[in-house]
Amino acid sequence: MFSNSQNSIFKIIQVGFLSLIISVSAWTLAAEPAPAAIKADAAAGEALYGNGDSTRGITACVSCHGAAGNSGSGTWPKLAGQHAAYIRNQLKHFKSGERANGVMMGMSMALTEQDITNISAYLSKQVIKPGTAKNKDTITLGQSIYRGGIAAKGVPACAGCHGPAGAGIPDQFPQVGGQWADYTEAQLVALRAGARKNVQMNAIAAKLSDLEMKAVADYIAGIH
Ligand code: HEC
Ligand code: HEC
Numbered sequence: 001m002f003s004n005s006q007n008s009i010f011k012i013i014q015v016g017f018l019s020l021i022i023s024v025s026a027w028t029l030a031a032e033p034a035p036a037a038i039k040a041d042a043a044a045g046e047a048l049y050g051n052g053d054s055t056r057g058i059t060a061c062v063s064c065h066g067a068a069g070n071s072g073s074g075t076w077p078k079l080a081g082q083h084a085a086y087i088r089n090q091l092k093h094f095k096s097g098e099r100a101n102g103v104m105m106g107m108s109m110a111l112t113e114q115d116i117t118n119i120s121a122y123l124s125k126q127v128i129k130p131g132t133a134k135n136k137d138t139i140t141l142g143q144s145i146y147r148g149g150i151a152a153k154g155v156p157a158c159a160g161c162h163g164p165a166g167a168g169i170p171d172q173f174p175q176v177g178g179q180w181a182d183y184t185e186a187q188l189v190a191l192r193a194g195a196r197k198n199v200q201m202n203a204i205a206a207k208l209s210d211l212e213m214k215a216v217a218d219y220i221a222g223i224h
Contacts, residue, residue, distance in 0.1 A: 044118045082123055086174040130224035161200075163177070
């Protein structure tokens with residue numbers, strides 16, 4: 001049997017213990033990653049891509065990147081079928097200046113997280129219209145670099161990350177197959193110079209000569 005005062009001490013301990021449990025479980029909940037608050041709305045992405053939003057100063061992406069993400073020339077990259085996570089990252093990098101490009105910094109500045117998620121979802125569902133390799137003299141070289149790398153220089157096979165047909169891997173490696181050769185070559189040059197930063201691609205591009213870049217870029221344009 002407990003005396004009254006012993007009993008109330010037990011009660012205090014009990015209540016204290018309970019509230020400790022409650023506060024610990026509340027803390028655990030708070031420490032869990034927030035559920036994805038932003039849901040992708042591809043239809044809204046399509047509308048913004050096609051029309052822009054003059055009230056917010058957003059230019060229609062279609063005017064450079066073409067209908068459904070298939071641009072008309074190598075000045076502007078094709079975006080059709082590109083993985084959503086990659087597009088999202090690049091738009092954030094243009095916004096922050098991490099990927100320095102005057103045009104795209106302006107184009108991305110007014111985009112919200114929701115806009116970026118919507119446009120990325122829309123573009124990733126489109127299908128790229130591949131081009132063709134144009135230079136017969138370098139196609140063998142381009143293909144051998146893409147498929148097998150350059151062992152003597154420690155250049156890994158592009159296909160090892162970007163896939164045999166250049167489709168890439170969602171969340172990891174961008175699609176490169178079917179892209180305009182001019183754009184691909186320009187990116188390799190920027191990656192070699194370090195003007196565009198990416199640990200893996202900076203190291204790879206640093207080992208490629210101008211001729212090797214041209215050859216592999218031309219080959220890539222024709223794969224899909
Ligand atoms: C005035 C022309 C123009 C407009 C309009 C434009 N872009 Fe671009 N975009 C470019 C150019 C040029 C590049 C290549 C930048 C570089 O060389 O780094 C580019 C690159 C990109 C890339 C990177 C592609 C890759 O493969 O890494 C994405 C993503 C992109 N644009 C999305 C958009 C979106 C979304 C919009 C609309 C909100 C838009 N762009 C509007 C010109 C434009
Ligand atoms: C170890 C994996 C890996 C290998 C091997 C690799 N890449 Fe990449 N590549 C990447 C990653 C990761 C990115 C994305 C960079 C970023 O986020 O800016 C990328 C991006 C690119 C881009 C830019 C695409 C765009 O739309 O702007 C080009 C072009 C490219 N790689 C070409 C090549 C070529 C050519 C080779 C072979 C010589 C090659 N890559 C080998 C991982 C790799």
